[in-house]
Amino acid sequence: MRYPTGHRQRSRDRIIEAAASLFRSRGISNTGIDAVMASVGLTAGGFYAHFKSKQDLIGEVVRKAFAEGEGRLTCNEEDDRAWLETVLRRYMSRSHRDHPDEGCPMTTLLTELPHVHDVVQPIVVEQVSSYAELLEKRLAKGASNARQRALAIIALMVGAVALARVLRGSKLSDEILMAARTVGVSLADR
Known part of the structure; x- marks a missing residue:
């Protein structure tokens, strides 16, 4: 099945957004890949098409969270x-x-x-x-x-x-x- 242009990036962004919210509310160690992927309606198997590991995702989440938080410092x-x-x-x-x-x-x-x-x-x-x-x-x-x-x-x-x-x-x-x-x-x- 062919996906529209930008589909992969939008999926990746949704995963990062969901993980950011789940990590902050539940904690990193209490949030598995299955939970992150389920929260965006995807299967855990699809995770590795976007990230090498959970640590890779954590890095992206932290980077995104700092970028969003800059508004509090301006x-x-x-x-x-x-x-x-x-x-x-x-x-x-x-x-x-x-x-x-x-x-x-x-x-x-x-x-x-x-x-x-x-x-x-x-x-x-x-x-x-x-x-x-x-x-x-x-x-x-x-x-x-x-x-x-x-x-x-x-x-x-x-x-x-x-x-x-x-x-x-x-x-x-x-x-x-x-x-x-x-x-x-x-x-x-x-």
């Missing part, structure tokens, strides 16, 4: 402090906390990514380095410790959302998000 604020406040408010938000299937892969897959280290680490290093450079440029100009502050802000962002998810439904969850935003902004002034 805004049109000219003022550096206002820009940082907006970025922190978007990232460390109830919405991001409550929708792990749509959020940053670091906050949902943090404990699982070391198990697929060889595939994922280069992607994570590239993305975290890129985010650090962006933050570093927007922090107080000329500060000697801007790189350290940028890295601390990234760690604060990821950790706060991950912890807030564990505590979701409690007052403490919201308090953690608010406290982390406040501390993150204060790091811009040092």
Whole structure:
């Protein structure tokens, strides 16, 4: 049977999209190829026409998730402090906390990514380095410790959302998000 032009790529994109959602909501280790393929109406046997292995798929999912998450790190604020406040408010938000299937892969897959280290680490290093450079440029100009502050802000962002998810439904969850935003902004002034 002959398929229309672009069918293979559309199928691949659907598989990546489904896996991204399933990995974030269920976890990588709790999601098999059968489940991913069934969620897009395909058989597990067809998986290998698109990917060499589950690790190959995981790499694609992480790359896609970071690309989608870049929207949380961009805004049109000219003022550096206002820009940082907006970025922190978007990232460390109830919405991001409550929708792990749509959020940053670091906050949902943090404990699982070391198990697929060889595939994922280069992607994570590239993305975290890129985010650090962006933050570093927007922090107080000329500060000697801007790189350290940028890295601390990234760690604060990821950790706060991950912890807030564990505590979701409690007052403490919201308090953690608010406290982390406040501390993150204060790091811009040092």
